[in-house]
Amino acid sequence: IRLPQPFGLEPPESRLNLRGVNQKEKAEKSFPMDGSVSGxxxxxxxxxxxxxxxxxxxxxxxxxxxxxxxxxxxxxxxxxxxxxxxxxxxxxxxxxxxxxxxxxxxxxxxxxSGVSIHNSTPGQVLFGLLKFLESNFDVSELYPLLNSRSLIPDTGVSGFQVVRCLRKAGIGWGKERYSLQLDRLLEGYESSRDPGKWDHADQGERDKAGDKGSETKSFPALIRETRDFINGLLGLFPDFTAENCIPLGQLSLGLAEAIDRYSNITGEADAEAREKIIQELQALAESVQSELPCDEAVKVLQEIIENIRIQxxxxxxxxxxxxxxxxxxxxxxxxxxxxxxxxxxxxxxxxxxxxxxxxxxxxxxxxxxxxxxxxxxxxxxxxxxxxxxxxxxxxxxxxxxxxxxxxxxxxxxxxxxxxxxxxxxxxxxxxxxxxxGTSRGFVPAGDQTLLDENEWWLRRQTARSRTLLAPVLRAFPNLARGAAAWKKRALPDFSFFDGKIPAERNLLDPRINHEMVLSPSGLETLARCPFSYFLRHVLRVKPLEEIIYDPGIWLDGAQRGTLLHEIFEAYFKTIVQRNEKPNFSAHREFLYELADEALNRARQAIPPPNDAVYDYECGDILESCRVFLRSEEAHAQEGVPVWFEFSFGKRTDAGADFEEPVYIEYKPGVKFALRGSIDRVDKIGPNSFLVLDYKTGSTYSYSVWEPFKGGRQLQYAIYALALETVLRERRVCPGAVVNEGGYIFPSTKGEGQRIIYKPIDREALTAVLDSLFEIMGSGCFNMSDSSDDCRFCDYQAVCLRDFLEEALTKKLEAPDLEHFWEVRSFD
Ligand code: SF4
Missing domain, CATH: 3.40.50.300 (P-loop containing nucleotide triphosphate hydrolases)
Known part of the structure; x- marks a missing residue:
């Protein structure tokens, strides 16, 4: 084929360097243009x-x-x-x-030249499964595949239902945990005293997911079908060898099978992609026998499949x-x-x-x-x-x-x-x-053809006369409400849009509504930031609870705290039974054994991301046990621990010490209902008790000079009231007095210190409680006055306090907020 040669441009050497072509022929190969060529x-x-x-x-x-x-x-x-x-x-x-x-x-x-394989569902499934493998089977990698219906379960359960079951099962990551946790979930359901609540919860979540049309199945049926699907899928991934490598050929075949079995096919392009991916994976499986570290195997497969073009x-x-x-x-x-x-x-x-x-x-x-x-x-x-x-x-x-x-x-x-x-x-x-001239941007200019209605909207809305908003807001009332709310929130007055709701005392005031059962942590939240209390406890907005894979962390703060509580409880129960006092040299090994058992159980429930992190955190837990024992030995003469995780008002499958809430009469004739769980109660006199709460962090934000910290620290004091009421009313100790409470810091950071408030300032506590109940009863749930309170708040994304700083200063001056400021005045 002879191609024309553009004028004034020599063909590159490589074009003419054909074997056997001499210079004369080269010259002949570039023939002059005829009249039909373009200018x-x-x-x-x-x-x-x-x-x-x-x-x-x-x-x-x-x-x-x-x-x-x-x-x-x-x-x-x-x-x-x-x-x-x-x-x-x-x-x-x-x-x-x-x-x-x-x-x-x-x-x-x-x-x-076709388009990338990423544009097909089988391509997306394959790359998603490779990420799933590389992340050590992190369950969150499966969610997008299931929610987008790219991966279709073959057991009759829908993708949304699988996601719900996996979320409830608390899988986290690790291949072996899927079956284990789903079985536990099933057992939990079957042994639950209130199985109906599981089905209701399931229905609520289905509604939220827009999966209303799906067949109503019992929760155990959903779990079983999820388990069968997951077992089928995971069975296609070969196990790792002793060297922590994975057989590449077997992996390729497993993935080919997964694509064939579970990938959603919605058109020609998907069908072509499925065929090409399977062919490529099968060809690879026939030609390689090697075993590779997981990340390398994933990389090899990604590179091979990425080069496939479809259409x-x-x-x-x-x-x-x-x-x-x-x-x-x-x-x-x-x-x-x-x-x-x-x-x-x-x-x-x-x-x-x-x-x-x-x-x-x-x-x-x-x-x-x-x-x-x-x-x-x-x-x-x-x-x-x-x-x-x-x-x-x-x-x-x-x-x-x-x-x-x-x-x-x-x-x-x-x-x-x-x-x-x-x-x-x-x-x-x-x-x-x-x-x-002017480059064309996102907003089409007046002389440009519009491609779609978005461009029409953009052009109109960016024009000088922004006339669009009013009709849009008329057509979409929720948008209009949002826009109006945001406008109001930016104003200096404290209004409905800042958490000021019509006061319905009968409903909101716990001194009147005794159906309302409070918790000390809820009251601390209310004191810290009434608006966050409003979101969580009044509107009942809750963040999703997920186990998040972090290669550098095994247990989060709460899990670590629960584990330590468990160890300390088991330790004290044993030595109290033996009539012994804490003794470092005599009990150290025993405490470590208890810690080992608890760590093993925790490992079953929450998989560590790797051995190094597990070893590090185990070391830290054992060190906390050592600090704890030293501290307990030092305080051994001050009291005898008598109750651990003393719970009331909680109807759980594990049971509670007292299932009914405690009605606390904190001042004559005025009471409220409370539920909770006290970490530990020590007997410090014939009828005197001390309530203690374990804190696994440092003592940095605690001080004996600030017993209430502007209402943010109330738990020990409220638990003292609750314990006294329970012991007296239930005739456990009719003359019980609980006038002391505080915190133990049994960790390396806390150095085993104790901060005890004695005697508890009942008068101040009564005033704080009164003010808190007034806040609730008056329906004034303002944002906190300090951004420090926002650091660990789950609601930052909806609250948007940062954008309202200027208006907030004015809002906080509102006369409605006098009770909030009363609470803050108690250090
Ligand atoms: S972000 Fe701050 S102000 Fe907003 S709800 Fe949370 S704690 Fe309150």
Whole structure:
């Protein structure tokens, strides 16, 4: 095949370095252009240009996305059929952009070089499963696959239902935990005293997930079907070998089976992708026997599958054709678009191949292409293509890199094309810039064709007269409510939108509504930030509880605290039974044994991310046990622990000491209902008791001089009241007095210290409780006055306190908030 040679441009050596072709033949191979070629044939011979008309336009967009939208807009503005247009690109990324836009607008497009396998459901499932494997089977990697219905369970259960069961089972990560935790969940259900609540919870979550149409199944049936599906899926992943490697061939076969069995297929592209992925994986399985570390195996498979292209097609009637410019010479259509002509992409650098240098290539064979010739070849191919482009040509480039936030410049070939167009070789980049004019951005200008209603909205809303908002808000009342609420929140007065709700004392005041059962932590939340109390306890907005995979952490603060409580409780129960006092040298080994048992149990329930983290945290727990025992030995004469995890008002499957709430009469004739669990109660006199709470952190934010800390620290004092009431009313100790309470810090950070408040200031406590109940009864749930209270708050995303700082200062001066300030006044 003899190709035309653009004027003024020598073909690169590699084009002519064909074996057996001598210089004379080379010269003959480049034949002169005939009259049918485009004016762009003179791209590099402007002086030789004979006044031919160059039918050329140059456009640019703000980033690649806007560039291709402008190309589509341009095509739509012509009276040309899609199958009369070819779009070429200089960078593979553009095929993805064209694929996305073709799906968005339903444009029929053929892709000469196909599109990425990532665009298919089987591709997404495969890459998702590889991430799942690499993360040590972290359950959160499965959720997107199941929620998007890419992965379809084969046991009759829906993806949403599987996600719900897995969430409830508290899987975390680790292959072996799935079956184990699902079995535990099933056992929990079957032995529950109130199994109905599980089904109700399930229904509520299904409604939230929009899965209303799914068949109603009992919760155990859902768990069983989930377990069967998960076991089937996990069974396809081979086990790791003793060297912690994975057999690549077996893994490939397992993944091929998973794609075949579970991947959702919704069209031709998915069916093609499934076939290609399975073929590739099976071929790999036949050719490799090796075992690789997991991350390497994942990388190998990702690289192999990533190269698969789907939906490759020749130009077809009725379809726009999109392809790489390197193939453009073979496509003959009436209009040609060339996208991606920025200087950073075209012609690219002439860097040598780092594996086989140019000198080595030359020594091996003159036919091998050299790195330094690569950019020359690209320029030549582009000039060749432009020289034979049949009709009008539109060249485009992105003028900005929106990811790296930097300006981009047109490729040098664009300047050359402009010079040819202008018939003036002296034109420079500033002339080109003036010629191109304003780059097209996200908001379409008045002269641009609109592609969809979003662009219409954008144009209207950014116009000077923003007349759109009112009709939009009329059409969408929830948006209108949101906008109005936000406006109100930005005002200085404390209103309904800041947590001031109509006061319904009968409902909200616990002194009147005895159905309302409080907890000390709830009261501390109320004192810390009434608005967060309102969100959690009045509106009942709760964050999802997930076990999050963190390679550097095994137990979070609460889990670590629970584990230590368990160990200390088991220790004291034993030595009290033996009538012994804490003794470091006599009990140390025994305490460590208890700790080992508890650690093993915790390991079953919560998988450590790796052995190193597990060992480190075990060491820390044992060290806390040592600190605890030393501290207990030092205080051994001060009292005898008599109750641990003393609970009341909690109806749990594990049972409680007293299932009914305690009604505390904190001042004559006034009482409220409380539930809770006291970490430990020590007997310090014939009828005197001390309530203690374990804190596994440091003593930094505790002080004997601040017993209430503006209401943020109430637990020990409220528990003292509760314990006294329980012991007296239930006749456990009719003359009981609980006048002391505080905290023990049994950890390396806390150094085994104790902070005890004695006697508890009952008068102040009564005043704090009164003020708190007034806050509740009056329905005034303001945001906290201190941003320190927000540090560990779950509601930051909905509260948006940071944006309201200025207005908040004024709001906090509202007369309605006097009770809040009363609470704050108690140090
Ligand atoms: S972020 Fe701060 S102000 Fe907002 S609810 Fe939480 S604690 Fe209160």
């Amino acid at each position: 762009l044939a003179w791209l590099y011979d402007i002086e030789g240009y004979f006044g031919k008309r160059v039918d050329l336009e140059i456009i640019s967009g703000y980033g690649e996305n806007n560039e291709i939208r402008e190309v589509i807009r341009h095509i739509a503005g012509q009276e040309t059929g899609f199958d009369e247009v070819a779009v070429f690109y200089t960078w593979e990324f553009y095929s993805q952009l064209f694929y996305d836009i073709s799906r968005e607008y339903g444009i029929p497009v053929t892709f000469g 490759k097609s020749l130009p077809r009637p009725g379809h726009l054709h999109v392809d790489s410019f390197s193939k453009g010479i073979w496509i003959n259509r009436k209009r040609t678009y060339m996208a991606g002509l920025s200087s950073d992409r075209f012609p690219g650098s002439g860097r040598e191949d780092a594996i086989l240098l140019d000198a080595e290539r030359t020594a091996i064979s003159p036919d091998l292409k050299l790195g330094r010739d690569r950019s020359k070849e690209k320029v030549y191919s582009m000039a060749e293509l432009l020289a034979v482009a049949a009709g009008p040509v539109v060249l485009s480039f992105p003028c900005f890199n929106t990811v790296e936030n930097k300006e981009l410049f047109p490729a040098s070939i664009l300047l050359q094309a402009f010079r040819l167009y202008a018939g003036d070789p002296r034109k420079d980049y500033s002339d080109l810039e003036a010629f191109v």
